[in-house]
Amino acid sequence: MTATPGTSGTQPYSSPSAGRCAAVRDVLTLVSLPVLAAAGLSAAFAGGGTRRWFGGRAESQRAEAQSAKDAAAAAFYELDTAQRDLRISIETITAVDDSPAARRAVSDFEALGRRIDEVSQRYIQAVDAHDLDRDDLEASAAARARTELGAAKDELVRVKGELDRFGSSLGPLLGTAETRLARLAPAVERARQSLLAASNALDAARESGLGADELAARLAALGPELTRLNQGAGQHGVAATLERAERVQREAGAIRAVAERLPEQAAEIDHRLVSLRTRAQALTTRAGQVEPVLSELRRRFAVACWQDLQQVPALAGENVRQAELKLAEAGAARDAQRWADATALLSTVRALLNATDEAVSAAGDRLRRLNAVQKDPQAEIERTRFAIRDAQRLAMTGRTTPDPRHARPLDDAVARLERAVGTLEGRHPDYWRFLTETDAVRQTVAQVVSRIREDRGGPGH
Template identity: 70%
Template sequence: MTTARSWWRRGDSNLRAEAQAAKDAAGQAFYELDTAQRELEISIETISAVDDSAEARRALAGFRALGERIDQVSGAYIAAVDAHDLDRDELDHTAAGRARSELTRAKEELDKARTELERFQSGLGPLLGKAETQLARLAPARESAKQSLLAATDALDAVRAAGLRADDLAARLAALAPELTKLNEGASKHGVTETVRRADDVRRRAEAVRAEAERLPERARELDKRLVSLRTRVQALATRAEGVSPVLSELRRRFSVECWQDLQQVPEQAAQAVRHAEEELAEARRARAEQRWADATAKLAAVRSLMDEVDGAVGAAGDRLRRLNEVSKDPKAEVEKTRFAIRDAQRLAMQGRATPEPRHARPLDEAVARLDRALAALEGRHPDYWAFLTETAAVRETATRVVSNIREDRAAGR
C-alpha cells in the first residue's frame, strides 16, 4: 500500500513539475510580450509626436487594436496563473494537468500576440525613420535659436555701449521673447514640427538683428559721409541753378522763341527744388542726431532725387544752348550725320536683294523726305533750330528702328 502511494506521488510530482515549467514558460512569454509592447509604444509615441498624416493615424489605430488583443491574452495568462496554485501540497493529478494545459495555451497565445506585434513593428520602419530624423533636428534647432538670441543680445549691448540706441532693433529682439517661452515649453506641448519651425524662425530673426546691430556703427559712419557729400552737392547745384538765367537770356537773344520757351520755368523750378532739398537735408540731419536711421536714410534718398532733378533741368538749358550754337554755325554736320544713318539702313535693306522689302523701304523713303523738309525749314528769317534738331533725331530713330527690324527678320529666317 505504501509502495503504491509513493508511485502516485511520483506521478503527481512529475505533473507538478511540468505544470511549473509551463508556468515559467508562459511567464517568460508574458515578459517578452510586455517588453516588445513597451518598445512599440515608444515608437508610436515618436511617430505621433511628429507626424499627423493619414498613414500615421492608421498606425496609431492599429496599435490600439493590437493593444486590445494583447490585453486579452495577457488577461487570460494572468487568470490561468491565479487559478492554479502549484505550490500547495494537495495539488492532485487532475489539477496539475489542467494547470499545465491552460498555462501552455496561455503561452501559445502570448507568443502569437508577440509575433503579430513584431510584424506590426517592422511595418512602421519608414514612418519611424522619418519621425526620428525630425526629432534629431529638434535639440540642435532649439540650441541654435538660443545661441542666435544670445549673439543678437550681445551685439545690441555692444552697440549701446558705443552710444547708439538702436531702439528698433531692441524692439525686434524683445518681440522674440514670447517665441522663446514657447520654445522652452518644448515639443510635448507644441509638437515637434511646430517647435522646429519656431526654432528656425527665431534663429533667422535673431541673426538678422545681430547682423544689423553689428553693421550699425558702419551705417552711422556712411550716413555721416552722405550728409556731408549731399550738402556739398546741394550747394554746388544751387550755384549752377543761378547760372540758368544767363543761359536763358542768351537763348532769347539769339534764337527764336520756339527754341527756348519750354525752358522758361527752369530757373524757378530749380530754385524751388534746391530749397526743398535743403529742407530735406535739414530733416535728415535731425533724424541722424536722433538716431532715426530709417528716416534719415529716406530723407537722404529724397535729397538725391531732388538733386538729380535739378541737375537734369540745369544741364538741359546749357546743353540746349550748346547744341543750338553748333547747329546754327553748321547745320550740314547734323544733316550729314542723319543722312549717314539713313544710308546705312538702306544698304542693309538692299543686302542680298534686288529690291528692298516695302515695309523697310517705305519708312526710309519717308525719312529722306522728312530730312529734306527739315533742312528747307531753316531757310526762313528766324529758323527754328530746335525743331530741326528734334526732327533729325526722330529721323535717325526711324533709321535705327528699321535696322533693328531687318536684323530681327533675318535672324528669324524671314
C-alpha cells in the same frame, strides 16, 4: 496587455495586473526549475518528500502540460516586451508629429493593444484554470491543460507577429520623429547663442555712442520667447519648440546684423549729408547761370526753340530750396538716430537735385546744339542720311529685294528727313524742331537695324 485572472476589462499599461505579473514570474522561475527538481528528487530518495511520485501516463502528461505552460509564458513575456518597446516608439512619434499618418498609427496601436489584452486574458485564464502541481492531477486534466495552454501560446505568437509587422510599418514615421528630436537641442542652443550675439552687438553699438533704442526694443520682445525655450519641449511640445527656436534665431540674427552695421550706417549717412549739401550749393550757382543762357536763346532763336525752358530757373530754385529743407530734416533724423527716416529723406534730396541738374543742363545743352546746327545744318543732315543708308545696305545684304517689313519704315525715314530739311527754309527756322525730327529718324532707323539682326540670328549679320 492588461487582463488579469478572475477579472474582465482593462487597466492602463503602466499598472499591469497581478495576473500578468504572476505570468511573467512564471517565465523567470524557469531558470530555477532544474535546481528545484534536483532538490525534489533528493528529498524523495531520502524519504522526506511531501508529494507522491506517480509514474506512467499521468506524469508524462503533466510534463507535457508544464512544457506547454512554459512555452506560453515565454510567448507572453516576448509579447509584453515587444508591446512595451513599441509604445516607446509611438510616444516618440506623437511627441513631434500630429499628422494624419501619426494619428492613424496611434489608433492602430490602440486597436492592437485591445487585441493583446484579449489574448493575454485568455492566456492568464488558462494558467489559472490548471494547477499542474496538484498531487492528484489526472492525465486527462493535464492533457486539457496542455491543449489550452498551447492554444494560448499560438494566439500570443500570432498577435506578436501582428505587432512586429505594425512596428516595421512605423519606420518612416519613427525616422522622421527621431530626426526632429535630434534637431531639438541644437536648435534651442543656436537660438540662445544668437540672442547672446545680438545682445553683445547691441552693447558694442551703444558703447560707440549710438542709442539703438529700436533694436533694444526688438531684442527685449524676444525675452518671453527665450523663457518658453527654457521651459522646454515637455511643456510646449517638440514641434512648437523647434519652430520657436528657429524664429528666435532668425530674429536675433537680424538684430545682430543691424546692430553691427550701425556705426558704418551712421558714417555713411554723415558722408551723404556733407556730399548732398555741397551738391546743393553747386546747383544753386549753376541755376543762377540759366537766365543768361535763356536770354541768348530768346535773342537768337525762334520762340519754339526755347519756350519749354522758360520755367527752368524757377524750378531749379524751388528744387534746391526743397532739397535744403529735406537736408535739414535728414540731419535732425540722424542726430535722433532715426536711421530709416534719415535714409529716406536723403533719397528724396538726391531725387530733387537730380531733377534740378537735368533741367539746368538742358538749357546749356539746348544752346550748344542750336549753335551747332545753325552754323552747319548740313552736318546733322549727313549724319542722319548716313544712318539711313547704312540700314538700307544691311537690309539688302544677301537679298535681291528688301523685306517689306524693313523697307517700308526706312522709306518713311527718308521722307521724314526731307520734310525736316524743309523746315530750315525761311527767315527764322525752327532749328529745335529740326533737331528733334532728325533724332527721331535716327531712333527709327536703329530700331529697324535691330529687327534685321534679330531676324537673321545675331548681331554679326
